[in-house]
Amino acid sequence: MSRDQDSTADEADFGYQRVPAGDKARRVGEVFSSVASRYDVMNDVMSAGLHRLWKQQALRLVNARPGHRVLDLAAGTGDLSVGLSRTVGKDGRVVVSDINEAMLNEGRDRLLNEGLADNLDYTLADAEQLPFAPRSFDRITIAFGLRNVTRIPRALAAMREALRPGGKLVVLEFSRLYLQPLQPVYDAYSFQVLPLMGRLVADDADSYRYLAESIRMHPDQETLLTMMEDAGFEDCGFINLSGGIVALHHGHVY
Structure with a gap:
């Protein structure tokens, strides 16, 4: 059911609907503005807490270092940003970014409550049009946000441009279940x-x-892996989690 999202420039998927490409970001924004205040609670409920384990595995794959400059895209309420901030330390920097102001505000409040402020910046940004100079970051993360992007190839190209040589992109996203006997149960749940x-x-x-x-x-x-390679990432790969319900993709810049 996947499509090359650049194949029809004037349309995009919004769930099962085809909508004008310029309208998708607004519709997605309305979704997340609606759920922002209950986002963390719903993540715990609907994944039975598994999302925390998935994010810990993502952080290990990111392998950020003290002093690194990291961009956390679609940061939401800041789950990855917390771990990244603690890892890069006082000499590093984490840019917490989301296209949705309500989600970004929730993330800012949560991170301040965690006592994290000194090495964090906040930016309202569209992943397809990143407002950063080329080669600005050592690592870029995007967790459960890429599927909401209107044009995934364009966003991947923007991330590639924003990474420094030696940099890495890590994408944590829902993917395709490969345990077919479980598909009816998964569909009913979904x-x-x-x-x-x-x-x-x-x-x-x-x-x-x-x-x-x-x-x-x-x-x-496999399709997302190919998209990353087409965007110029090297040594790309993915790791299936929970039977493929979620996948961790990674790509490097040299």
């Missing part, structure tokens, strides 16, 4: 249980129905 949870916990079934649809429309593991 399309029946998730919207119900969204209604009960966040008073928003539609946003979580979009979540399930956007996962199905996102490029599968």
